[in-house]
Amino acid sequence: MGQPKSPGRRPTASENTAMIKRNNMERLLHFYLELYSSSDDKRGKRMPGTNQDKRTTVFDRETYVKMLITIARADKHNSLPEYRFIRKQAIQLGVNYEQVLKDTDKDFEIGSQQVSRLTALRVLKDAIMIASMDGNFSLPEKQKLYTYAEKLDIPRTDVDDLETLVEQLRELDQRWKDLVAGHPDE
Numbered sequence: 001m002g003q004p005k006s007p008g009r010r011p012t013a014s015e016n017t018a019m020i021k022r023n024n025m026e027r028l029l030h031f032y033l034e035l036y037s038s039s040d041d042k043r044g045k046r047m048p049g050t051n052q053d054k055r056t057t058v059f060d061r062e063t064y065v066k067m068l069i070t071i072a073r074a075d076k077h078n079s080l081p082e083y084r085f086i087r088k089q090a091i092q093l094g095v096n097y098e099q100v101l102k103d104t105d106k107d108f109e110i111g112s113q114q115v116s117r118l119t120a121l122r123v124l125k126d127a128i129m130i131a132s133m134d135g136n137f138s139l140p141e142k143q144k145l146y147t148y149a150e151k152l153d154i155p156r157t158d159v160d161d162l163e164t165l166v167e168q169l170r171e172l173d174q175r176w177k178d179l180v181a182g183h184p185d186e
Contacts, residue, residue, distance in 0.1 A: 064093070
């Protein structure tokens with residue numbers, strides 16, 4: 001989406017605009033997640049009996065990519081589009097995707113690492129993006145996502161909020177594409 005059709009072709013102005021807009025929306029969502037993930041205590045989101053006190057406050061780029069790879073591998077229906085999405089995320093973060101893909105052990109367990117709330121929320125947001133790439137965020141996919149959230153100490157209500165944000169992001173993206181395309185009656 002928004003990428004040139006062939007390796008030698010330069011993107012059109014509308015493709016460039018769409019890519020810039022998409023990147024800006026991702027940055028805005030990342031900023032939102034960072035803003036609201038740094039104040040768990042103030043928002044009353046600290047879950048009793050969890051290890052959130054031991055969390056780091058730093059966004060862990062490599063662990064984020066490893067977790068997305070693990071999530072993608074867990075669904076046998078995932079294919080090239082899902083892995084392209086993860087690769088794009090890794091490249092944008094300056095992570096060597098091919099190396100992390102190769103190094104991510106099949107036994108890598110989500111939740112076995114201490115990660116920041118920001119890292120956990122970003123993983124879950126992008127897991128929703130991956131799961132809904134086919135236009136259908138099914139109940140089994142949602143249940144799997146709740147399992148990941150539980151391992152990452154993220155409440156279900158936050159996962160539901162992320163799902164809403166992702167849907168709004170997609171709607172905004174579609175509105176932008178419609179605007180760039182112009183009106184058919186013009």
